[in-house]
Amino acid sequence: MYLAEDKAKASTVQPADGHCADTVDLMTAATAPGGKWQTFPNSHISHHGAACCDIAHEWLIAFDYAQLNGGDVLTGPRWMREHSKWGPTAWPIHWCEAVDADVVDCGVHAAIAQEAFVARGVPAFRAQFIQRYSADATASWRENWDKESVSDHWIDGDAIYHEGNAVLVGTDEVKLWDGSAGWWINPRGEMGYGSLAAVRIEADLEGFEDGLRWGERRIKLNQWVAV
Amino acid sequence: MKIYVSGLYAGGNPQPGVGIVRSLRQGYPDATIVGVEYSNRVSGIHFDELDELWIQRPWGELDLDAYGDKVCEALDAGGLWISGSDLEAMWLASVFPDGHPNLLAPPMSGIKRITKPVVEAASSLPIKIPTYLSTEHSDWDLHAFCREHNWRVWLKGPYYDASRTPTWDTFTAVRNALSKVWSTEKLFLQAHVSGYEESVMLSAYRGELLGAVSMRKRDITPEGKTWAGDVSEVPLAFMEPLRQMVRDTNWTGGGELEMVRDGSDQLWLIEMNPRFPAWVHGSTIAGHNLPALLVQAASGVVAKTVPAEASEFTRIVLEVPVRPDYPLPPLPEPFAGAVGHSMKHPSGLTALAARLHKIDPDMLDVAMAPDGTEPPNGLAELPDTFVADIGRQDFDAMQTPQYIYMESTAESLFKRADDRAHRLSTNDVEVISGYSIKTNPDKRLIKLALDHGFYAEAISLGEVQSALEVGFRPDQVILNGPGKWWPEGLMPRETMHAVFCDSIADLDRVVAAVAAGEMSAKHIGIRIRTPNITSRFGIPLDSPTTFAKLIAAVKRLPTDSAFGVHFHMASSHVGVAQWWHLFESMLRWCQSIEKLSGRTIEMLDMGGGWYPDDWHEDQISKIARAVERVRTMLPAVRQIASEPGKAMAQPSMALAMRILEIQEHEDDYVEAVVDASIAEIPMHFWQPHRMVRKCSETGELQPIGRGKTHLMGRLCMEHDIIASNVQLPEGTRAGDLLIFCDAGGYDRSMSYVFGRG
Ligand SMILES: [Zn+2]
Ligand SMILES: [Zn+2]
Numbered sequence: 001m002y003l004a005e006d007k008a009k010a011s012t013v014q015p016a017d018g019h020c021a022d023t024v025d026l027m028t029a030a031t032a033p034g035g036k037w038q039t040f041p042n043s044h045i046s047h048h049g050a051a052c053c054d055i056a057h058e059w060l061i062a063f064d065y066a067q068l069n070g071g072d073v074l075t076g077p078r079w080m081r082e083h084s085k086w087g088p089t090a091w092p093i094h095w096c097e098a099v100d101a102d103v104v105d106c107g108v109h110a111a112i113a114q115e116a117f118v119a120r121g122v123p124a125f126r127a128q129f130i131q132r133y134s135a136d137a138t139a140s141w142r143e144n145w146d147k148e149s150v151s152d153h154w155i156d157g158d159a160i161y162h163e164g165n166a167v168l169v170g171t172d173e174v175k176l177w178d179g180s181a182g183w184w185i186n187p188r189g190e191m192g193y194g195s196l197a198a199v200r201i202e203a204d205l206e207g208f209e210d211g212l213r214w215g216e217r218r219i220k221l222n223q224w225v226a227v
Numbered sequence: 228m229k230i231y232v233s234g235l236y237a238g239g240n241p242q243p244g245v246g247i248v249r250s251l252r253q254g255y256p257d258a259t260i261v262g263v264e265y266s267n268r269v270s271g272i273h274f275d276e277l278d279e280l281w282i283q284r285p286w287g288e289l290d291l292d293a294y295g296d297k298v299c300e301a302l303d304a305g306g307l308w309i310s311g312s313d314l315e316a317m318w319l320a321s322v323f324p325d326g327h328p329n330l331l332a333p334p335m336s337g338i339k340r341i342t343k344p345v346v347e348a349a350s351s352l353p354i355k356i357p358t359y360l361s362t363e364h365s366d367w368d369l370h371a372f373c374r375e376h377n378w379r380v381w382l383k384g385p386y387y388d389a390s391r392t393p394t395w396d397t398f399t400a401v402r403n404a405l406s407k408v409w410s411t412e413k414l415f416l417q418a419h420v421s422g423y424e425e426s427v428m429l430s431a432y433r434g435e436l437l438g439a440v441s442m443r444k445r446d447i448t449p450e451g452k453t454w455a456g457d458v459s460e461v462p463l464a465f466m467e468p469l470r471q472m473v474r475d476t477n478w479t480g481g482g483e484l485e486m487v488r489d490g491s492d493q494l495w496l497i498e499m500n501p502r503f504p505a506w507v508h509g510s511t512i513a514g515h516n517l518p519a520l521l522v523q524a525a526s527g528v529v530a531k532t533v534p535a536e537a538s539e540f541t542r543i544v545l546e547v548p549v550r551p552d553y554p555l556p557p558l559p560e561p562f563a564g565a566v567g568h569s570m571k572h573p574s575g576l577t578a579l580a581a582r583l584h585k586i587d588p589d590m591l592d593v594a595m596a597p598d599g600t601e602p603p604n605g606l607a608e609l610p611d612t613f614v615a616d617i618g619r620q621d622f623d624a625m626q627t628p629q630y631i632y633m634e635s636t637a638e639s640l641f642k643r644a645d646d647r648a649h650r651l652s653t654n655d656v657e658v659i660s661g662y663s664i665k666t667n668p669d670k671r672l673i674k675l676a677l678d679h680g681f682y683a684e685a686i687s688l689g690e691v692q693s694a695l696e697v698g699f700r701p702d703q704v705i706l707n708g709p710g711k712w713w714p715e716g717l718m719p720r721e722t723m724h725a726v727f728c729d730s731i732a733d734l735d736r737v738v739a740a741v742a743a744g745e746m747s748a749k750h751i752g753i754r755i756r757t758p759n760i761t762s763r764f765g766i767p768l769d770s771p772t773t774f775a776k777l778i779a780a781v782k783r784l785p786t787d788s789a790f791g792v793h794f795h796m797a798s799s800h801v802g803v804a805q806w807w808h809l810f811e812s813m814l815r816w817c818q819s820i821e822k823l824s825g826r827t828i829e830m831l832d833m834g835g836g837w838y839p840d841d842w843h844e845d846q847i848s849k850i851a852r853a854v855e856r857v858r859t860m861l862p863a864v865r866q867i868a869s870e871p872g873k874a875m876a877q878p879s880m881a882l883a884m885r886i887l888e889i890q891e892h893e894d895d896y897v898e899a900v901v902d903a904s905i906a907e908i909p910m911h912f913w914q915p916h917r918m919v920r921k922c923s924e925t926g927e928l929q930p931i932g933r934g935k936t937h938l939m940g941r942l943c944m945e946h947d948i949i950a951s952n953v954q955l956p957e958g959t960r961a962g963d964l965l966i967f968c969d970a971g972g973y974d975r976s977m978s979y980v981f982g983r984g
Contacts, residue, residue, distance in 0.1 A: 051823070055778060058819040059771040065815050066758045066768075070377070070808035071421060072490025099771045169492070188457065188538070 033198040034224030035130060037154075037161045042126040042202055043107025046094045053095035057115070060099050064116035073120045074169060077113050081182035084108070088150040109179035110163035123168035125203040127176055129185075130224070131160050132197050159197060166201045166212065166219075173213045174201070187215025189227055200224045228255060228526060231281065231301060233263035234311015234502065235271030236572060240452050243481070244311035245271045246508035247518045251309075252276045253511060254519025254530035261306070265289070265574035267553050274547065282553070286314075287578030291586075295322040302329040307525055309480065309503070309518060313386060314579045316480070316501045321586055326479060331432070331521050333501045335590075337476035341499040342594035343385055344415055348476050351468045354486060354494040359417040361595045362402060366915035366933070367607035370395060372416055374838055377802025379419040384409040385593040386580065391419070396912040399951060410581040412933075413593050420497075422489040424451070427461055428504055429469060430517035431478040432524035436470045440515045442506060446541065453506045455541035458513035481507070481517065509540035606930040607917045610878075612636040613968055614928060617881065622921065622964055628884045628903035630975060631966070637675055637879035643843060644871060645679035651854050656865060658854060661705050663835050663872025664690040667975050672876060673697040682724055684870045686710060688717035695719075702749065705832065705868065707793060709733070709764065718746050725750035725830060725868075727793040729764055731780050741785050750830040750866075751784055752791030753777070755816060757809060760796060768816060781824040789829040789865075792817055797836025799873070799914075803849070810853055814860040827863035835870035838914075839969075842874035873972040880971025882907055886963045887941065889955075897936040899955065901965060904940030905947050906981045908967060910974045920956050921964040929956040931965070938965075942982045 032038045047053045067079040087103035098108045110126060117124035138155045145152040154161040164185070166174040176185040176199070185196055201212060203221045211220040219225050230251055234242035248260055262277040265285050272280055283289055298319070302308060310316040310332045320335040340348035344359040360372045362382070373380050373392070382398060383389040384405045392398035398416075406412050424447070429439040439461045446455035461469065472478075481503030487495045503518060510517060514535025523530045549555055561567065583590050595602075616633035644660050651658040661684035662676030668690065674697050676683065683694035686708030694704055701721035709729045712718065718740070726748040728734035734753060740746045755777070756765030766780070767773045784790060794813050798806040810833070821827055833853065841849075850869060857864050884903035891897050905911060918931040934954025940947035949967075 052775075055775045055823055056771045058823055059768075059774040062812070062816045062819050063758055063768070066809075066812045068808065068812075069759055070805045074490045096771070186457075188459075190539075 032224060033130070033226040034128075034200065035159060035198075036156050037128070037130065038224065040128065040161065042128060043091070043105075043111055043163055045098050045108065045111045046092050048094050048096065056096040056099040060095075060112060060115060061119040064119065068120070073122050074167065074175075076177050076182065076184060077116045077179065078182050080109055080112060080116075080179050086180040088145045088148040090148070090150050106163045106178075106180040110165055113165050113177060113179040117165060117167055124177075125166040125168075125174075125201050127164045127166040127202070128200040128224075129162040129164060129176075129178075129196055130198040131162055132192065132195050133158055133160060134193060137193075166203070166214075168212075170213075172208060172210070174219070176214060187217070189215070189217070196227045198224045198226050228258045228522075228528060229261060229301075229304075229306040230255070230258055230522060231261045231263050231306055231308040232311060233309075233315055235262050235264050235274070236269045236574070237271040237274075239448055240450055241505045242271070242311045243503045243505045243507045245274050246505060246511075247309055247311060247481075247503055248274060248276050249508045250511040250516050250518040251522065253533045254516050255522065255528070256531065258522075263308075267556060268573035270547075272553060273549050280550075280553065285573070285575035285578065286582065287575040291318070291582065298322065299327070302327045305329065307331055307522060309521065311502055312576065313501055314576050314583065317583060317590060318579065318586075321583070321590065326433075329525065330479070331525055332480040333476070333478050333482070337478050338501050339594075340476055341482075341501060342592065343383065343498050344417055345594045346496055346499050347594065348472050349484065349496055349499060351471060352484070352496075353464055353468070354484070354496045357418045357420050357495050357497070359415045359595075361593070361603060362412070362414040362416065363595075363605055364603045365605050365607035367917055368603075369398070369416060370915050371838075371840060373398065374799055374802050374841060375804070376418040377805040378800075379421075379802070381417045381419060382414055383417055383593075384414050385411065385591050392416075395914055403952065408577050408580075409591075410577075410584050411591065415593050415595065420487045420489055420495040422487040422495070425486055425488055425494075426453075426504060426506075427465065427469070427484045427486070428507065428510060428517060429473065429478075429482045429484075430503075430521045431473040431480065431482070432521060433479055434474045434477040435524070436473040436478075437520040437524050438515060438517050439466065439469060440510045440513070440517070441465075442509065445539065453504070453509075453542075455539070456506060456509055457539040458510050458515065459538065480521065506540070512536050512540045513538050605932050607915075609917060609919065609928065609930065609968070610636070612639055613878075613881070613917075617919070617921075617928060617966060620883070622883065625883060627964070628882060628901075628907050630907075630970065631881045631883055632669070632671060633879050633881060633968075633971070637672060637875070637971075640839075640843065640875050640878060641675040641679040641681070644681070644875065647850070648680065651851055656854065656858060656867060658850075659866060659868045661832070661868050661870045662875060663870045664693060665976060666835075666872030666972050667876035667879070668693055669876075669880075669975070670697055672879060672971075673699075676875070677703075682868065684872070687713050689714060691719065692717060705870075706748070707754065707832075712736070720744075720746070722747040722749060724748065725752065725791055725832065727752050727754045727791065727832065728766075729754050730766060731776060734766075734780050734783070738783055738785065741788070748788055750791040751788040752793060752828075752830065752832075753781065753784075754793040754795070755813075757794065757796070757813060757816070760801065760809065762795075764795065765793075778820065778823045781820060781826055784826065790826045791830035791832060792820070792828050793832040793834065795834025795836060795870075798841055799836055799838035803841055807849060807852075811856065814856060817861055821861070821863075828861050829863055830866045830868065831857055831861065831864050832868040832870070835872045835874070837871055837874045839874045839877050842871050876975070877969050877972035880975050882967045882970040882974070884965050884967070886959065886961050886965065888961050889959070895935045897934075897955070898939060899936055899959075900939050900941065901949065902941050903949060903967070904942040904982060905944070905949060906940070906942060906979050906983075908949055908970055908974045909977050909979070910970075910972070911949050914969070916950075916970060917968040918950065918953065919966050919968070920959055921966065922956070922958075923960070923963055924958075928966075931955060944981075 084104045089105040142152045165177040211218045232244050232247050235244035236242040237245050259278045261279040263281045264272050265283045307329050316332045319332050320338050324335050326334045378393045381389045382392045382401050390401045424444045426442045430437045441459050441461045442456045444453050444456050483500045483504040485497045519530035612635045648658045661682040663684045677698050682703050682705050683699045684705045685691045687710050701719045701723050704723045705725045707727045728737050754765040756767045758769045766777050796809050884901045887900045889899045919928040932954040936953050938950040940949050
């Protein structure tokens with residue numbers, strides 16, 4: 001996950017990334033579906049501008065294709081979860097670090113999966129999720145993140161902020177990939193532990209003015225939509 | 228109301244009986260439910276919702292006629308019967324060919340139309356059937372099917388057994404086991420479909436669809452059986468053809484279509500079962516009580532409806548009290564020194580299968596081709612050049628075992644490869660072949676390679692020497708492999724055509740040797756190891772760190788030699804389709820290497836490992852397409868090499884042997900000892916060989932089919948069985964000559980001298 005302070009740091013290091021640098025107020029009251037993450041940006045991996053990151057990026061694309069193993073290009077990059085476990089990541093992070101790390105957070109998984117899908121020629125968008133868990137679950141995560149001295153701003157009460165990908169499977173239909181879990185999110189929309197409370201898909205509006213279809217729902221783009 | 232329910236086995240791979248009983252109890256709280264079983268070891272008989280038990284002796288012991296009469300009496304007396312077992316449903320269909328109003332199971336005509344693998348009744352549903360092949364085809368064809376489907380194949384019997392057979396030796400072992408268990412030689416191979424498993428369950432009475440639900444597996448046991456799932460309505464596009472299918476088959480009872488949904492959303496039908504599935508009560512939990520609908524339709528008594536509790540269900544394991552009148556039988560003693568007890572289905576269903584074969588030999592057949600099509604005869608066809616080459620031999624003067632050099636076969640293979648290389652070459656990109664000496668270092672084959680424009684591909688300096696002795700020039704040699712410096716002191720000083728480094732250490736040694744003027748090559752390159760393919764060769768690409776090391780190493784290669792990349796994947800091992808994906812994947816790695824190292828690739832060596840038929844008969848030519856892909860993706864490549872070693876050598880020799888003795892045992896089982904052995908034919912576990920007998924009277928070559936004879940080698944070694952399950956032609960005697968074709972590849976080069984005195 002991208003921390004506001006880290007993001008400011010990252011944009012001075014690597015202004016070419018061109019990612020928005022607006023400040024994020026973590027204290028915003030949870031009145032909108034996005035809660036305190038109402039204007040939170042997708043995580044973005046930085047580039048050292050050197051061979052180290054070029055090699056890492058090339059490796060990632062070629063490795064993803066090799067792992068497809070002749071399967072359908074719409075197969076989720078399930079290998080990522082085997083390559084790097086889900087856990088705390090200190091931001092900013094660069095391609096050479098992100099691709100080599102044993103433990104990364106969902107922001108890294110989502111950013112890597114995005115590169116992989118696009119390189120396969122599959123239209124894909126970044127997606128942000130808010131998920132319901134329990135006080136016990138979020139307390140346990142808070143502890144793990146604190147141990148690594150990584151900010152736990154992605155936790156808010158029983159809810160968490162999480163990142164993934166929206167993969168276009170028809171003219172305007174998407175499937176939602178949770179790379180950290182290694183599964184497609186069930187569009188049936190159950191409530192309860194681990195369920196999806198809200199989603200935001202970041203995409204160019206062109207052609208998708210009515211949003212994208214996910215299961216029975218239509219998701220307006222670039223805004224939090226309660227599920 | 229009295230309802231008989233069978234199929235109460237409730238182990239890790241349960242039958243639906245207990246689920247049917249639970250669902251019926253919700254719909255008909257006052258019904259008398261009778262549990263039917265064929266063993267007191269089936270745990271479901273202790274389920275407390277059963278009002279009565281009707282325990283029969285196991286299927287192997289049961290007097291089927293008398294039992295059939297008893298079932299008929301029960302039905303005539305008004306009892307309803309829901310079968311929870313495929314084989315029982317089939318037997319009932321044989322007892323009641325025209326059905327019985329109270330028998331809630333499909334008629335025989337319906338069952339025959341859902342036979343695997345074609346499932347003809349489901350042909351109008353929006354589902355596909357994975358490709359399959361009957362095992363009545365020759366071993367040669369079955370091996371080709373496995374290669375074509377990347378060895379991701381299942382060997383299946385007509386009922387519920389299926390085993391993955393990722394190698395030829397597994398295939399032959401499973402074929403023996405399945406044939407024995409299900410008393411049939413008629414099995415089939417089916418291509419695996421990767422994806423998510425889902426099912427549609429239906430309930431019907433006399434051709435009228437009463438209800439259907441869709442279920443996606445959300446948790447599975449190690450055998451792939453449902454442990455948890457979610458239930459939803461069947462989409463309209465599926466429901467309407469399903470309704471028609473039920474009408475066409477005049478279906479009565481439960482049914483299940485087991486399917487896989489692949490990455491592009493296509494549904495593939497794995498099988499259709501003539502009964503409710505074991506997860507039937509999961510559907511009732513979701514508000515769809517299909518067994519109750521069935522009883523309602525048959526009895527006219529309206530079932531009590533219970534609202535849905537959830538749309539998802541899961542299983543738990545429960546301990547239940549054992550009924551005092553059916554105390555647990557003791558566990559049989561394990562055989563002395565043996566590990567574990569038999570956990571086979573206790574009611575002896577496989578015994579029922581054997582008995583059903585006797586009632587109607589066709590009842591349990593797998594359905595392959597439309598009626599009237601000639602069944603395959605299981606014999607591999609012998610190419611004309613094989614017949615000619617064998618005909619030229621003087622067998623009377625021949626000491627056996629003896630390798631036969633198949634001269635015209637070998638010549639035609641090398642000529643075809645030569646012609647193809649020319650045909651594929653253009654002004655910009657030359658396509659060449661390298662003969663992989665290790666496959667068979669016979670001088671005659673090396674000479675054919677030289678005469679047909681091949682390069683010599685060597686993995687040791689000893690092999691380089693063999694090539695030079697036959698007449699190859701050093702600049703026609705490609706040196707490869709991990710042992711290229713062995714034996715010491717033989718490295719040619721003249722410029723070779725290409726040298727590929729198998730590791731970073733090897734590369735550094737080559738760079739140093741070139742700098743010191745100790746070796747020279749027009750192309751110097753690397754062999755790379757693709758992720759996902761288990762291999763001990765080449766420089767690995769499996770992490771960004773190893774990839775970075777490879778890039779750094781490529782930058783150290785001498786710039787006055789052209790840069791080449793070698794990769795090797797045995798298409799016979801990974802399969803033809805996967806080969807194509809790997810090739811594409813390889814080109815992407817090459818693009819990345821070019822981009823990051825600043826070196827452009829001028830020579831690409833695609834290695835070998837082709838099965839002869841895949842290489843020679845592939846006229847649309849994967850190789851031609853491959854060349855085209857190379858041109859677009861790596862435009863600097865000037866030469867593409869491939870190394871068809873096995874494809875040239877394997878058909879080029881056969882092994883002649885004589886039968887030493889024949890012993891006949893019970894049940895047509897024959898053991899014949901031959902004077903050859905696994906010392907001469909060490910690949911027999913891994914690939915089939917086309918075999919013939921030379922008739923001692925007429926001299927004619929008779930193909931050897933499949934049967935119950937085992938051909939045992941002359942060695943005093945337990946595993947010296949060179950062919951299992953063959954059928955020697957009528958009249959075969961001791962002293963007769965057998966010829967194993969396709970023995971000129973690794974059979975020849977890896978043969979050894981054990982047992983030769
Ligand atoms: Zn870097
Ligand atoms: Zn997350």
